[in-house]
Amino acid sequence: MKRLWQCHAILLLGLLSVFGLAWGQALELTDEEQAFVSSHPTIRVANDKHYAPFDFYENGKPQGYSVELIELLLTKMGFKVEFVSHDEWNDSIRDIQAGRIDVLTSVQLTETDSQYLLFSNPYLRAREVILKRSGDQSIHSANDLQGKIVAMPRGYDYLNVLRNRDVDFQHLVVANMQEAVDAVARGKADATMEAELVLQHIITTQGYTDLEMVYRVFGQEYENFYNCHFGVQHDLPILRALINKALIGLSMEERNRLYLKWFGKSLGLEVDPAQTAWQLTPDEQDFVRSKSALSVCVLPNWSPLTSMSPAGVHEGVLIDLLGLLNGNLKLPLVFRGAANEHQAKQLLGAGQCDLAVLPQGQTESADQLTWTKPLLSLPYVLAARSGQLFVSSLKEVEDQSFAVIRDEALLMRLRLLYPHLDMRLVDSADEGIELLRSGEVFGYIDTSLAVASAIQKAMVGNVKIVGKAPYDLNVALAAKRDDVLLHAVMQKSIDAVPDAAQRGVMNQWMSVRSEIGIDYSLVWRIGLGAAVLLALTLAWSLTIHASRKRTQYALAQLHHAQGQLEKQNQQLARVSVTDHLTGVFNRVRLDQVLADSLSEAVRSGKEFAVIILDLDYFKRVNDTFGHQGGDRVLVAVVNLLSQCIRKADVLGRWGGEEFMIICPDGDLAGATHLAQKLRHAIEQYEFPEAGRVTASLGVSAYQPGDTVNVLVGRADGALYLAKNNGRNRVESSPG
Numbered sequence: 001m002k003r004l005w006q007c008h009a010i011l012l013l014g015l016l017s018v019f020g021l022a023w024g025q026a027l028e029l030t031d032e033e034q035a036f037v038s039s040h041p042t043i044r045v046a047n048d049k050h051y052a053p054f055d056f057y058e059n060g061k062p063q064g065y066s067v068e069l070i071e072l073l074l075t076k077m078g079f080k081v082e083f084v085s086h087d088e089w090n091d092s093i094r095d096i097q098a099g100r101i102d103v104l105t106s107v108q109l110t111e112t113d114s115q116y117l118l119f120s121n122p123y124l125r126a127r128e129v130i131l132k133r134s135g136d137q138s139i140h141s142a143n144d145l146q147g148k149i150v151a152m153p154r155g156y157d158y159l160n161v162l163r164n165r166d167v168d169f170q171h172l173v174v175a176n177m178q179e180a181v182d183a184v185a186r187g188k189a190d191a192t193m194e195a196e197l198v199l200q201h202i203i204t205t206q207g208y209t210d211l212e213m214v215y216r217v218f219g220q221e222y223e224n225f226y227n228c229h230f231g232v233q234h235d236l237p238i239l240r241a242l243i244n245k246a247l248i249g250l251s252m253e254e255r256n257r258l259y260l261k262w263f264g265k266s267l268g269l270e271v272d273p274a275q276t277a278w279q280l281t282p283d284e285q286d287f288v289r290s291k292s293a294l295s296v297c298v299l300p301n302w303s304p305l306t307s308m309s310p311a312g313v314h315e316g317v318l319i320d321l322l323g324l325l326n327g328n329l330k331l332p333l334v335f336r337g338a339a340n341e342h343q344a345k346q347l348l349g350a351g352q353c354d355l356a357v358l359p360q361g362q363t364e365s366a367d368q369l370t371w372t373k374p375l376l377s378l379p380y381v382l383a384a385r386s387g388q389l390f391v392s393s394l395k396e397v398e399d400q401s402f403a404v405i406r407d408e409a410l411l412m413r414l415r416l417l418y419p420h421l422d423m424r425l426v427d428s429a430d431e432g433i434e435l436l437r438s439g440e441v442f443g444y445i446d447t448s449l450a451v452a453s454a455i456q457k458a459m460v461g462n463v464k465i466v467g468k469a470p471y472d473l474n475v476a477l478a479a480k481r482d483d484v485l486l487h488a489v490m491q492k493s494i495d496a497v498p499d500a501a502q503r504g505v506m507n508q509w510m511s512v513r514s515e516i517g518i519d520y521s522l523v524w525r526i527g528l529g530a531a532v533l534l535a536l537t538l539a540w541s542l543t544i545h546a547s548r549k550r551t552q553y554a555l556a557q558l559h560h561a562q563g564q565l566e567k568q569n570q571q572l573a574r575v576s577v578t579d580h581l582t583g584v585f586n587r588v589r590l591d592q593v594l595a596d597s598l599s600e601a602v603r604s605g606k607e608f609a610v611i612i613l614d615l616d617y618f619k620r621v622n623d624t625f626g627h628q629g630g631d632r633v634l635v636a637v638v639n640l641l642s643q644c645i646r647k648a649d650v651l652g653r654w655g656g657e658e659f660m661i662i663c664p665d666g667d668l669a670g671a672t673h674l675a676q677k678l679r680h681a682i683e684q685y686e687f688p689e690a691g692r693v694t695a696s697l698g699v700s701a702y703q704p705g706d707t708v709n710v711l712v713g714r715a716d717g718a719l720y721l722a723k724n725n726g727r728n729r730v731e732s733s734p735g
Contacts, residue, residue, distance in 0.1 A: 029077065029242075036238045037078045043239070044101040045070055046092035047083040050176045053201065053262055055105060057085050060370045060481065061488075065262035066105035069123070070230065072254065073246035075281050088175050090154050096233055103239075104231035108157050113231065118240040121247050122227035128158075130214040131184055131199050132191045133709070139191055142217045145169045151180035151189035158193040165218065178202050182655065185211060187713040193217070197263070206655060207587045280492065287485040293332040294486075296322065296477075297344040297353040300337040303428065304453040304509055305376070305475065306357070308337065317449065318357055318475060320505045321375055325493040345369075348478065354486060359409060360476040370487045372477040372494055378447040380410055380469035383436060383455075388443075391467035393583075394418055400442035403432040405450070412632070413471045414445070416639045417583060429454035436463055447473050453509070470583035581631055582638040584659075585652030593650050593662050594708045601702045609671035609701040611661040612715045613641075613678060616694045616727040618657040629689045630657075637693075640681050645674065668701035668732055675699050675730040683728060694728035701734075 029037065047062035048055045055064040062083040071081050084101050086092045095101045097116050109119045132139045139145065142162060151172040152159055162169060172189045174180045181202045183189040192199075196213065203211055232240040280288065298318065300308040306316040314335040322333055336353055338344035344356040349368065360371050382391055382402075391397055394417070401422040404411065414421055424441060426432045432444040433454040444451065448465065455463055477494070479486050577589035585593070597608045615621075615637065622630040634657065641651055641659065650662040661678075663671045675697040682695045698719030700711055714733040722731040 033077075033238060033242055036242070040079070040236075040239070042080040042082050043074050043103060044082045044084050045074075045103045046095065046101050046105065047085040048089060048092065048176075049085050049087055050178060051198065052205075054198070061484075065258060068262070069258055070103060070105055070243075071281070072258075073243055073250070075283075076246050076249070077242050088153070089156075093155055096231070099233065099235075102233050102236060103243075106228050107231040109227070109229055110157055110160070112160070113157075116234050117231040118234055118237060120230040120232065120240055120243045122229055123247055124228040125225050127196050127215075127225055128193060128217055129196045129199065130191050130193050130217060131181065131211055132214060133184060133187070134210045134212045136190070139214060140216075141214065142167060142193070145191055148190035149188070151183040151192045153177070153180070156193075162193075178206070181206070181208070181211070186716055187709045188716070209588060209591060280489065284485055284489050284492075288329070288331055288489060291331055293334050294354045295334050295336055295352070297338045297347050297356040298335050299340065299344065299358070301428075304449060317505060317509045318376065320509070321497075321502065322357065324497045324502070324505070325490070329489070329493045345478075348480060354479065354483070355490065356478045357475060358478055359407070360474040360478075368481055369478045370481045370483065372487065372491045374474040374476050375494060376473075376475045378449050378473045378475075380445055380471050380473060381448045381451055381465045382467040382469060383433070383444045383446075383451045383463055384442060384466045385436065385439075386462045386464050388464075388466050391443075394421070394467070394469065397442065401440075403435045403441045403444040405429065405432060405446040407473075410445070410469070410471055410473075413635060414469070416632070416635045417470060419639065430458065433458055433463060445469050449506075449509070579653040582635055582653055584638055584642075585650065587652070587654060590650070590652040590654065590660050590662070591708075593652075594712070597662060597664065598702070598706070598708055598711070607665060607667050607702060609663040609666040609668060609699065610711060610715045611663065611671055611675045611678070611697055611699050612654060612712075612719045613659045613661070613675075613695050613697045614719055614723070615657040615682075616696055616723075618693075621690050621693065625689050633687050633690050633693060636685070636687055637682060637695075640685055641678055644678050644681050649674075666701070668699065668734055671699045671701060672730060672732045675732075679728065679730055696722035696727050697730045698722055699730065699732040 045067075047057060047067060049057040051064070052058070053064055055062070055066040057063070062085060067083065074081050084095065086095070092101070092104055096104055104117070106124075107113065107117070107119070113119075130139065130142060130145075139148070142165070145162065145167050147168065147170075149170045149172050150162070151174050153174055153176055159171065172180075172183055174183060177192070177194055177198055180189070180192040180194070181199060184192055185208050196215075199213065202208075230240075230243055232243065298306045298314055300306060300314065302316070304316055305318045306314060309315050314337070319335065325333070336347070338347055338353075338356070341358055344353070344358055347353045348356045357375065360374060382394065384391070394414075398418050398421055401424065403426050404414065404423045406425045406427055411423070411425075414423065424435065426435065426444075429444075429446050429450040432441075432446060433451070435441045436444045437458070443466075446454075451465060477490050479490070577585055577592070579586040594610075600606055601608055615633075618630065618633075621633055625633075634653075637659070638651070638653075641661070645651060645661055646663075648664050649666075650664075652660050652662075654660040661674070663674065666674075679695055679697055682693060685693075687693055696719060698715045698717065698721070700714035700718060702711055718731040718733040722729045725731065
């Protein structure tokens with residue numbers, strides 16, 4: 001069976017009649033169908049966690065096109081929907097064969113699968129492609145996969161397609177398509193096959209730059225399209241009939257909304273999320289009708305995000321953004337102050353607040369909460385006095401002193417990345433800017449909005465933003481984990497707010513307000529006579545002077561704009577090659593360094609070596625401590641590696657929990673010694689949450705005639721040897 005999570009988004013409108021049904025309208029069911037719904041109130045649907053944006057798991061709930069479509073269809077018929085999440089597609093197949101789930105999504109009708117599945121009418125059409133490495137001129141169609149290594153998960157129908165056409169290939173078994181793409185990129189496989197936008201999504205999110213697609217899988221005679229179906233458990237024919245009835249009754253409005261929401265951006269269409277988001281299920285509608293208002297805990301001393309006015313009214317950027325939600329929700333939000341994050345969580349847990357607006361997921365109680373997508377995301381920035389040039393990294397000024405806003409998540413990140421940073425904690429941006437203005441500290445670190453607001457409020461002219469800290473503040477709405485309907489309604493409310501409205505709120509709070517008045521009647525009484533006399537004698541000189549001033553001002557503005565543009569370009573260039581989480585180079589930059597190092601080695605004979613490091617059993621860390629905990633481990637590992645390597649060595653994140661160190665002028669023996677040093681440093685470190693973590697490392701050095709793929713492939717092979725030999729060890733490949 002083949003996964004078809006993405007389809008080239010060609011809706012089969014010719015196969016499906018269109019009728020105008022809305023969420024709240026029920027389908028007309030026969031007596032037999034109504035009896036089935038009564039006896040099967042909940043339908044269990046498989047959810048694959050790793051196929052965003054078509055079927056995935058994020059923010060504590062299943063999401064994606066397939067998820068939303070089947071939920072819409074089943075809800076119309078009066079069913080409750082229970083999603084059963086799986087890490088691998090084969091787990092979904094086993095569960096439906098064992099009767100533990102009722103429906104699979106996005107499957108291809110085949111004779112083999114018909115033995116245990118009933119197939120719905122088709123609802124999407126998928127365009128198939130072959131993915132290979134750029135520059136591989138040996139693959140022009142599936143016939144060229146003869147003798148090649150093809151990466152695919154078990155159970156994919158593409159395997160049978162190839163075998164039925166007598167293509168004799170080697171099957172590299174992987175858990176999911178992301179692993180398949182990674183295998184092709186790393187040279188462990190020659191190709192893989194899937195629907196185009198599935199592959200394009202993986203390539204874009206992972207930053208691969210050396211892959212390309214073949215669009216004629218078997219030449220002109222093969223159209224490269226499959227129809228997508230829902231697969232229903234074999235002993236549930238009435239459920240299959242009901243799904244088909246709901247598909248036929250799907251309105252054009254509903255079809256277009258889903259189509260644009262999940263496929264519009266992939267097809268290059270301009271899509272406003274507000275046009276596709278606001279559709280409540282019947283249960284969600286009932287929930288909204290049952291509430292007279294929603295109580296929201298806020299922090300009254302978090303200016304300019306939230307604060308308390310002298311009149312005792314809550315105000316701030318977040319208050320205004322939350323006010324936008326009522327445009328669709330029509331449900332008043334009542335704000336309640338909490339002294340700090342901990343108290344807000346306590347009030348939330350005790351039921352004294354329905355929601356809390358807080359920094360996302362940074363406390364011990366995160367497991368008890370469910371979070372919306374960020375309502376607001378702000379970068380932490382570095383402010384300094386106006387004479388300071390642009391700072392691309394805090395490492396450049398690590399020996400200076402800094403005022404830092406009292407934010408535990410930010411402080412933890414700074415301490416991990418810059419353990420020797422001299423920090424003076426402050427409770428407000430006003431306090432931090434004053435310390436900076438008076439020269440008591442070199443810089444001040446806070447969110448961009450807080451810094452800008454404090455500068456404007458104090459009317460400080462000798463302070464400016466000169467850099468960015470390696471962390472962003474994400475503010476979201478938190479609810480108790482069991483408040484599923486509340487979370488869903490608030491998320492849809494946030495999605496439905498137009499971007500222009502959000503920008504309007506931000507612009508309002510970023511604008512400079514001037515309240516200086518002039519008594520013009522006094523000016524006229526005193527200066528009228530003098531003005532008349534001076535006008536005749538000074539008109540010409542004033543005209544010249546004004547012209548000169550305008551010219552000087554225009555030149556100064558141009559110079560300032562050029563300087564700002566240069567700084568922004570420098571920052572953009574840095575961000576484009578930097579891993580957002582850890583602050584080290586990303587894969588794009590590592591590929592550049594590898595290519596440059598190879599060219600230098602070929603030209604001058606200089607040695608260089610490569611180390612690939614992979615954290616052992618890292619999935620257990622994420623499963624045990626959550627992705628936030630896993631992220632903190634990754635940041636700590638980068639800090640350890642940075643302390644152990646030479647200044648000339650290049651450290652970057654290769655992908656996931658894998659890192660690469662490129663060692664200029666390094667031979668195999670020296671790189672192996674360094675790898676042992678890195679392994680030992682990680683093994684001995686006590687991570688704050690996760691305790692002990694180990695790593696496996698593979699090492700290779702440049703040999704004449706090597707390409708980048710060959711060199712990296714040897715290091716990758718050595719890494720897998722280290723894994724197979726027990727982990728927490730170093731293996732090297734001499735050539």
